[in-house]
Amino acid sequence: EPEVTQTPSHQVTQMGQEVILRCVPISNHLYFYWYRQILGQKVEFLVSFYNNEISEKSEIFDDQFSVERPDGSNFTLKIRSTKLEDSAMYFCASKAPGTAGQETQYFGPGTRLLVL
Amino acid sequence: GENVEQHPSTLSVQEGDSAVIKCTYSDSASNYFPWYKQELGKRPQLIIDIRSNVGEKKDQRIAVTLNKTAKHFSLHITETQPEDSAVYFCAARGVRSGTASKLTFGTGTRLQVTL
Numbered sequence: 001e002p003e004v005t006q007t008p009s010h011q012v013t014q015m016g017q018e019v020i021l022r023c024v025p026i027s028n029h030l031y032f033y034w035y036r037q038i039l040g041q042k043v044e045f046l047v048s049f050y051n052n053e054i055s056e057k058s059e060i061f062d063d064q065f066s067v068e069r070p071d072g073s074n075f076t077l078k079i080r081s082t083k084l085e086d087s088a089m090y091f092c093a094s095k096a097p098g099t100a101g102q103e104t105q106y107f108g109p110g111t112r113l114l115v116l
Numbered sequence: 117g118e119n120v121e122q123h124p125s126t127l128s129v130q131e132g133d134s135a136v137i138k139c140t141y142s143d144s145a146s147n148y149f150p151w152y153k154q155e156l157g158k159r160p161q162l163i164i165d166i167r168s169n170v171g172e173k174k175d176q177r178i179a180v181t182l183n184k185t186a187k188h189f190s191l192h193i194t195e196t197q198p199e200d201s202a203v204y205f206c207a208a209r210g211v212r213s214g215t216a217s218k219l220t221f222g223t224g225t226r227l228q229v230t231l
Contacts, residue, residue: 033218043152043160043205045218056218091159103148103167103209105219107159 002026004108006092012114013082021077021111023092031095032075033105034067036060036088043091049075082115089113118143118210122222129196130230137225139206140188148209149182149189150219155202163204164191196229203227 005024013019025032034046048055049067066078075094079086089112093105119142129135141149147168152160166173166180166189173180177196182189193200203226207219 035219042223043207043219043221045220048218058218104150104162104165107152107161109159 004092004094004106006090006108006111008111009109010112010114012116015084015115016081019079019082019113021079021090021092021113023075023077023094023108024073025075025092025094026096026106027073028096029094029106030097031055031105032067032069033093033095034077035091035093035107037091037110038088046077046090079113082113084115087113087115118146118208118220120206120208120220120222122206122225124225125223126226126228128228128230131196131198133196135191135193135196135200135227135229137191137204137206137227138188139190139208139222140186141208141220142187143208143210144184144187145211146208147211149180150207150209151178151180151191152205152207152221153202154205154224160205193227196227198229198231201227201229 007022032049035043037043045058047057047061064080068076089110091110092108095105096102122139150165153163154160164178164180166182177194179192203224205224206222210217
């Protein structure tokens with residue numbers, strides 16, 4: 001069964017540095033998402049992406065964040081200048097096209113980001 | 117925006133007993149309610165979902181019920197087994213962005229099934 005993949009699995013960075021988290025969604029999916037989960041807390045929505053543009057973003061997704069689909073397979077999340085509070089597990093998710101019966105969002109294994 | 121509340125935060129049951137986790141949502145326009153199971157350090161995995169035009173759905177030992185009027189939905193696990201131990205998250209999907217709409221998650225329930 002196809003799965004969403006993410007790299008790296010772990011990333012340690014210094015405060016103020018830029019990080020890029022990478023995701024390969026399931027191949028025929030057209031909707032892409034980033035969520036984050038601070039340790040021990042709930043999963044929080046960051047951004048959704050469809051048709052090469054952002055569909056919706058949360059208040060967490062400020063000017064320090066950006067997303068890109070640089071080619072036909074990758075979907076990236078960039079944090080320009082990391083802060084301590086950006087430390088979290090970042091999950092990519094993707095969803096198939098269509099409506100009824102196609103609502104499931106499939107999650108990747110996550111990238112654990114630690115900002116020191 | 118949507119707000120999803122989930123109770124209890126922790127639940128301990130004996131193997132073979134049933135477990136019930138309850139969620140409420142605030143946006144009456146939400147129309148899709150998945151439940152995810154997350155084992156320690158792993159990705160959330162969908163275990164069951166329900167759409168707003170259905171009141172109940174069952175898949176073997178797992179069932180979900182939805183009360184649209186009261187804006188709450190529940191997960192029922194019967195004949196619990198040790199491998200059911202995990203954190204369970206409910207979620208609700210709004211319709212603001214159409215089919216791209218985000219999931220809003222509850223705070224999670226840590227289920228412990230003891231022998």
